[in-house]
Amino acid sequence: MIAALGSPDPYILMLTGFGLLTALVVWLPLALRKLPLSLPIVCIALGAALFSLPEVTLKPLPLLYPEVTERFTEFVVIIALMGAGLKIDRVFRWKDWTVTWRLLAITMPLGILAIAVVTAWGMGLPWAIALLLAASLAPTDPVLASDIQVGPPKSEDEDEVRFGLTSEAGLNDGFAFPFVHLAIMLAAAGASRPWVGEWLTYRVVWEIGAGIGVGWAIGRAFGWLTFHVPAQTKLAQTGDGLIALAATCISYGFTELLHCYGFLAVFVTALTFRGTHRTHDFHHDMHDVTEQIERLAMMVLLLLFGGALVSGLLASVSLVDVLIALVILLVIRPITGLIGLTGHQADRSEKLTLAFFGIRGVGSIYYLAYGLNHIEVAQAERLWGLMGLVVLFSIVLHGLTVTPIMRLLDRRHGRDPDKDAPPAVVA
Numbered sequence: 001m002i003a004a005l006g007s008p009d010p011y012i013l014m015l016t017g018f019g020l021l022t023a024l025v026v027w028l029p030l031a032l033r034k035l036p037l038s039l040p041i042v043c044i045a046l047g048a049a050l051f052s053l054p055e056v057t058l059k060p061l062p063l064l065y066p067e068v069t070e071r072f073t074e075f076v077v078i079i080a081l082m083g084a085g086l087k088i089d090r091v092f093r094w095k096d097w098t099v100t101w102r103l104l105a106i107t108m109p110l111g112i113l114a115i116a117v118v119t120a121w122g123m124g125l126p127w128a129i130a131l132l133l134a135a136s137l138a139p140t141d142p143v144l145a146s147d148i149q150v151g152p153p154k155s156e157d158e159d160e161v162r163f164g165l166t167s168e169a170g171l172n173d174g175f176a177f178p179f180v181h182l183a184i185m186l187a188a189a190g191a192s193r194p195w196v197g198e199w200l201t202y203r204v205v206w207e208i209g210a211g212i213g214v215g216w217a218i219g220r221a222f223g224w225l226t227f228h229v230p231a232q233t234k235l236a237q238t239g240d241g242l243i244a245l246a247a248t249c250i251s252y253g254f255t256e257l258l259h260c261y262g263f264l265a266v267f268v269t270a271l272t273f274r275g276t277h278r279t280h281d282f283h284h285d286m287h288d289v290t291e292q293i294e295r296l297a298m299m300v301l302l303l304l305f306g307g308a309l310v311s312g313l314l315a316s317v318s319l320v321d322v323l324i325a326l327v328i329l330l331v332i333r334p335i336t337g338l339i340g341l342t343g344h345q346a347d348r349s350e351k352l353t354l355a356f357f358g359i360r361g362v363g364s365i366y367y368l369a370y371g372l373n374h375i376e377v378a379q380a381e382r383l384w385g386l387m388g389l390v391v392l393f394s395i396v397l398h399g400l401t402v403t404p405i406m407r408l409l410d411r412r413h414g415r416d417p418d419k420d421a422p423p424a425v426v427a
Helices: 010-031 039-051 066-086 094-123 127-137 160-188 195-228 243-257 262-275 282-310 319-340 348-356 362-372 380-412
Strands: none
Touching (some): 066 282, 094 380, 160 195, 195 262, 282 380
């Protein structure tokens, strides 16, 4: 009887594992809601345990699977951007988004400059490669930050901190891309190549402008089809939130076909889509679908990240790299965040929280994978080691502190942190 059973079918094992993973996606956020522990920390630990088993021979290192790393992280980010845009209740007006512009126009460029200087000096990197690493590590991640973002649509859970971090994470992925391209162009530029003019006109003006324009147009089109066509045929009648996934893929795909910034377009599409009928309950259906897909994809990615950690991702890391990672998270982001918020009308606790929670995660992994897939870098293993270290430190540091800090902030502002509290899914 035992002999007849034989070895377990890998497909059956995968099916069982997928079922367990899906159950964890649903249950863990509830179990971790009030604990100083986050879902990503648990996922990484599970991934590390799984890939430490002798039977598991796969080594999910980004250096071994560069294309898969780029494409998978790309997918997770665009789903997160759609979800972030759909749940922002605040109307898009320049003066009402002041905190966002400060974090984008001051904090992020200063962060890129500071990280580039620190990595070029501390790691001995060429300036172009240091800039690539800095542009990858500067943006706040939209994926691993659910618990410090605004709540679901119409939840009225949109204080200045949550709004600022959500809108920053939604837009800075698009605005970081020109610096990634600048690094690639610097690394590949010849002595006579007019890269400055090309970068400013094409990578900055065209790709940002066209990304915003295409995102707005697609958001308006989906808003009209969903809410404003005759009642018998409008998409809201279906009650199927999968339309958000359609809008995400069409917006990103069409924008990339035009060679402009798809990340930026997806977030603008979500904002515009939401704005076409801001109070409609169908936004909840769309947000729920994107959130479920995002959480499932995020958990798979973090299991692989945990596997990469035990497979040698940090093998090339030195003590200098550890110090640089800590400086990026504990010095550069908080200081540049406070500089960007100088003069902003918010109390000190809000400014400190905004400056501290510069979460690094999936977006950073994508940018580095994208850059390394376009240029040859001699120290690619060390770059991935530092990236893995920063992401790991961010997940642990912010994951352990987000629940007590956000609950304390809510109490200081007279809010009940246990009232309709969203599950903790933060890095």
